[in-house]
Amino acid sequence: xxxxxxxxxxxxxxxxxxxxxxxxxxxxxxxxxxxxxxxxxxxxxxxxxxxxxxxxxxxxxxxxxxxxxxxxxxxxxxxxxxxxxxxxxxxxxxxxxxxxxxxxxxxxxxxxxxxxxxxxxxxxxxxxxxxxxxxxxxxxxxxxxxxxxxxxxxxxxxxxxxxxxxxxxxxxxxxxxxxxxxxxxxxxxxxxxxxxxxxxxxxxxxxxxxxxxxxxxxxxxxxxxxxxxxxxxxxxxxxxxxxxxxxxxxxxxxxxxxxxxxxxxxxxxxxxxxxxxxxxxxxxxxxxxxxxxxxxxxxxxxxxxxxxxxxxxxxxxxxxxxxxxxxxxxxxxxxxxxxxxxxxxxxxxxxxxxxxxxxxxxxxxxxxxxxxxxxxxxxxxxxxxxxxxxxxxxxxxxxxxxxxxxxxxxxxxxxxxxxxxxxxxxxxxxxxxxxxxxxxxxxxxxxxxxxxxxxxxxxxxxxxxxxxxxxxxxxxxxxxxxxxxxxxxxxxxxxxxxxxxxxxxxxxxxxxxxxxxxxxxxxxxxxxxxxxxxxxxxxxxxxxxxxxxxxxxxxxxxxxxxxxxxxxxxxxxxxxxxxxxxxxxxxxxxxxxxxxxxxxxxxxxxxxxxxxxxxxxxxxxxxxxxxxxxxxxxxxxxxxxxxxxxxxxxxxxxxxxxxxxxxxxxxxxxxxxxxxxxxxxxxxxxxxxxxxxxxxxxxxxxxxxxxxxxx
Amino acid sequence: xxxxxxxxxxxxxxxxxxxxxxxxxxxxxxxxxxxxxxxxxxxxxxxxxxxxxxxx
Numbered sequence: 146x147x148x149x150x151x152x153x154x155x156x157x158x159x160x161x162x163x164x165x166x167x168x169x170x171x172x173x174x175x176x177x178x179x180x181x182x183x184x185x186x187x188x189x190x191x192x193x194x195x196x197x198x199x200x201x202x203x204x205x206x207x208x209x210x211x212x213x214x215x216x217x218x219x220x221x222x223x224x225x226x227x228x229x230x231x232x233x234x235x236x237x238x239x240x241x242x243x244x245x246x247x248x249x250x251x252x253x254x255x256x257x258x259x260x261x262x263x264x265x266x267x268x269x270x271x272x273x274x275x276x277x278x279x280x281x282x283x284x285x286x287x288x289x290x291x292x293x294x295x296x297x298x299x300x301x302x303x304x305x306x307x308x309x310x311x312x313x314x315x316x317x318x319x320x321x322x323x324x325x326x327x328x329x330x331x332x333x334x335x336x337x338x339x340x341x342x343x344x345x346x347x348x349x350x351x352x353x354x355x356x357x358x359x360x361x362x363x364x365x366x367x368x369x370x371x372x373x374x375x376x377x378x379x380x381x382x383x384x385x386x387x388x389x390x391x392x393x394x395x396x397x398x399x400x401x402x403x404x405x406x407x408x409x410x411x412x413x414x415x416x417x418x419x420x421x422x423x424x425x426x427x428x429x430x431x432x433x434x435x436x437x438x439x440x441x442x443x444x445x446x447x448x449x450x451x452x453x454x455x456x457x458x459x460x461x462x463x464x465x466x467x468x469x470x471x472x473x474x475x476x477x478x479x480x481x482x483x484x485x486x487x488x489x490x491x492x493x494x495x496x497x498x499x500x501x502x503x504x505x506x507x508x509x510x511x512x513x514x515x516x517x518x519x520x521x522x523x524x525x526x527x528x529x530x531x532x533x534x535x536x537x538x539x540x541x542x543x544x545x546x547x548x549x550x551x552x553x554x555x556x557x558x559x560x561x562x563x564x565x566x567x568x569x570x571x572x573x574x575x576x577x578x579x580x581x582x583x584x585x586x587x588x589x590x591x592x593x594x595x596x597x598x599x600x601x602x603x604x605x606x607x608x609x610x611x612x613x614x615x616x617x618x619x620x621x622x623x624x625x626x627x628x629x630x631x632x633x634x635x636x637x638x639x640x641x642x643x644x645x646x647x648x649x650x651x652x653x654x655x656x657x658x659x660x661x662x663x664x665x666x667x668x669x670x671x672x673x674x675x676x677x678x679x680x681x682x683x684x685x686x687x688x689x690x691x692x693x694x695x696x697x698x699x700x701x702x703x704x705x706x707x708x709x710x711x712x713x714x715x716x717x718x719x720x721x722x723x724x725x726x727x728x729x730x731x732x733x734x735x736x737x738x739x740x741x742x743x744x745x746x747x748x749x750x751x752x753x754x755x756x757x758x759x760x761x762x763x764x765x766x767x768x769x770x771x772x773x774x775x776x777x778x779x780x781x782x783x784x785x786x787x788x789x790x791x792x793x794x795x796x797x798x799x800x801x802x803x804x805x806x807x808x809x810x811x812x813x814x815x816x817x818x819x820x821x822x823x824x825x826x827x828x829x830x831x832x833x834x835x836x837x838x839x840x841x842x843x844x845x846x847x848x849x850x851x852x853x854x855x856x
Numbered sequence: 857x858x859x860x861x862x863x864x865x866x867x868x869x870x871x872x873x874x875x876x877x878x879x880x881x882x883x884x885x886x887x888x889x890x891x892x893x894x895x896x897x898x899x900x901x902x903x904x905x906x907x908x909x910x911x912x
Contacts, residue, residue, distance in 0.1 A: 154908075154910075225905070228905070228908035228909070228910075229904055229905065229908075231908070231909050298909075299904065301900070301901055301904065303901060303904040303905065304901075305905075368905075369905050370905075372902075372905045372906060373905050373906070376906065377906075378899075378902035378903045378905070378906065379902050379905075382893075382898045382901050382902040383890040383891060383893065383898065384890075386886055386889070386890040387883070387886045387887055387890050389886075390882055390883070390885075390886040391879075391882070391883050391886065394878075394879055394882050394883075395879060398875055416875060419875070419876065420875065420879075423879065613910055614910070615908065615909040615910045616909055617909040649882070652878065653875070656874070656875065
């Protein structure tokens with residue numbers, strides 16, 4: 146070993162990301178609590194567009210995933226990476242750009258989502274300029290991370306760093322593919338994929354956002370912070386190697402389990418199920434590796450709140466990764482999909498795994514960053530119990546709600562007719578469970594605020610050690626020896642590790658997605674399916690803006706219980722002009738794919754203005770502004786042109802007369818509304834008319850006589 | 857049992873079989889390589905989080 150070098154770890158950037166984690170955690174979870182309360186008391190939507198469930202539910206999910214967990218990832222990576230590599234971060238400037246860039250993106254999301262600016266792709270709702278900003282900041286993070294890896298003093302890359310590398314490369318790939326879109330204007334884009342293809346790419350992304358944003362980086366943090374907190378090495382390093390390669394390879398294939406029994410080709414669904422089941426093995430290998438790290442240290446777990454948080458986190462990871470594969474078995478998914486079971490499942494993951502591990506890391510880090518003791522162990526213990534009980538109070542009622550509702554949807558009487566024909570009955574039945582869920586959420590959020598108080602007091606008791614002095618010998622120049630196996634070789638070569646991880650995850654993506662893109666047979670065409678009229682197109686964009694997809698699916702599965710309730714099951718060929726697809730993933734309200742021609746226009750009008758007038762007891766928020774706001778036709782022609790460039794068969798030059806057609810169709814609907822007692826001046830120019838046009842079109846193309854589409 | 861689960865998953869065609877075989881290749885390779893490592897090296901790797909070079 147050469148001469149010892151002295152250097153400094155950057156603690157300030159870790160502190161900054163830590164503060165952002167706690168702050169955005171409080172914001173994201175509080176917004177989550179608000180949306181939970183809106184489901185019990187719809188009045189809390191305040192009849193305002195910006196505070197309506199459909200718009201702020203994505204604010205909650207984005208804040209929880211990208212603001213809370215995202216900052217948590219960066220906090221943990223910036224702390225552990227420097228120490229594992231025995232090097233300061235590559236560039237303090239890049240660290241700062243990364244930090245402030247990420248916070249600005251979060252602010253942009255917090256502004257645009259309540260404004261209704263959304264792509265409607267779940268967990269990828271942000272519009273194209275913000276997508277580009279995310280890509281740039283992510284690249285800055287990558288350069289900073291790889292720069293640090295390249296200037297490291299420790300030859301070997303610890304397993305946590307492999308997880309960080311896999312995270313970076315996969316998120317890059319997912320983000321690019323799922324956001325391939327053509328801008329219509331500054332805050333509106335149209336995705337290049339349509340219908341089934343769009344659904345497959347979206348859920349390939351959506352599933353892997355869970356896998357490579359909520360899981361792999363946190364596994365890296367687990368492999369670093371659990372040994373630190375327990376002061377003993379990981380139980381089995383061999384197991385961690387197997388865990389890593391098996392997990393990143395399998396995860397990428399499992400996305401189609403979000404689309405079972407949909408119009409997705411059967412083989413793609415089969416892949417999703419098979420790989421989801423296989424996921425149990427590496428996931429549980431990782432969980433056991435984490436828990437067994439505490440072997441012989443369980444006495445410490447009784448004393449130390451940090452370890453308590455970590456044990457619950459890893460246990461929640463194990464429970465969630467067992468439950469996920471079980472939910473991917475088609476017969477189980479037939480029951481769980483579209484219900485609150487899914488919501489319970491993801492919250493075991495986010496509140497349990499991500500939340501509790503983040504809190505444990507924060508409690509461990511803060512005294513070290515501020516060179517003092519934790520202000521109150523008692524408060525940390527209180528937080529631990531509030532967090533744990535909060536999860537239970539959250540999850541158990543909505544598991545119950547999910548099962549109850551699913552059973553009610555599927556229940557046939559002895560006469561062969563659905564027992565609960567009115568969807569609303571299945572909603573009001575589970576409202577008590579929703580109340581208990583909100584109680585659980587409140588308990589959890591109270592715990593987070595107690596933590597913030599404890600961390601502030603800890604920080605005030607000490608002072609931030611911005612730069613920590615450390616020393617190490619320079620990196621040994623590695624010379625390969627004969628018979629050296631390649632894994633040792635790759636563990637010392639970050640670039641090759643990056644390429645290997647990229648190849649592995651790309652295999653899954655390519656095999657799964659490319660055939661659907663290229664082979665026509667996968668999406669059989671239906672000749673009666675026509676593009677949307679300009680008015681329907683504008684109505685569809687209003688549907689997207691208001692986040693209707695958050696509560697209403699447009700995908701009737703081929704079950705008798707669904708075809709009896711909603712009508713003919715959905716065919717893949719019906720969605721070829723759907724950009725983006727709007728199949729949804731949760732039915733807080735009924736499926737809407739065959740709602741076209743089901744009710745008169747006036748029913749929709751009254752229902753949108755105040756849902757309880759048509760459905761007493763409904764928890765759907767009112768949308769009174771739709772009757773006052775005018776349809777924006779400024780971009781109608783531009784939308785038609787973009788769709789034409791994507792092979793939507795509008796006639797040549799149609800963009801120029803699109804607004805004319807739009808007005809004619811709107812006039813027809815407005816006259817019909819007037820005939821049926823709706824009195825309002827200038828109704829033909831109002832947004833409500835466009836939305837009604839879209840709703841009345843839904844699912845009617847395979848009933849040609851009633852089709853009102855573009856002929 | 858596993859046959860039932862796989863059958864209920866739908867049509868298991870060459871895509872799924874290819875995926876399964878590739879996975880088995882990766883998995884077996886990782887297992888073999890993990891178990892052929894020298895013990896002292898593994899000990900060193902596993903202890904990396906505990907050796908951060910900070911001057912006390």
